[in-house]
Amino acid sequence: MAVLKVIEVLANSDKSWEDATRNAVKKASSSVKNIKSVYLNEQSVTIKNGEVDQFRVNVKITFEID
Structure with missing residues (x-):
């Protein structure tokens, strides 16, 4: 049986x-x-001088624990 863990990451x-x-x-x-x-x-995005500056994501990463 696999055990999985989830972490939240912003990038x-x-x-x-x-x-x-x-x-x-x-x-x-x-x-x-x-x-x-x-x-x-x-x-989401950030805006600078009326233009899109940065694309942002909030992701949940699932990984298997040994």
């Missing part, structure tokens, strides 16, 4: 929400092993 990108999600997984995988899935919980 951003100046390119896209997809890139922000990749950034979250890349950063989390530097200290968390056995990542199984990512649930995109929330998306």
Whole structure:
């Protein structure tokens, strides 16, 4: 039987929400092993001078505990 744990991670990108999600997984995988899935919980953007500045995501990362 597998035991899974979920952590919540916030990340951003100046390119896209997809890139922000990749950034979250890349950063989390530097200290968390056995990542199984990512649930995109929330998306938002910041605005600077009337333009989209940063894409932000709040993701839930599920990983298996050894």
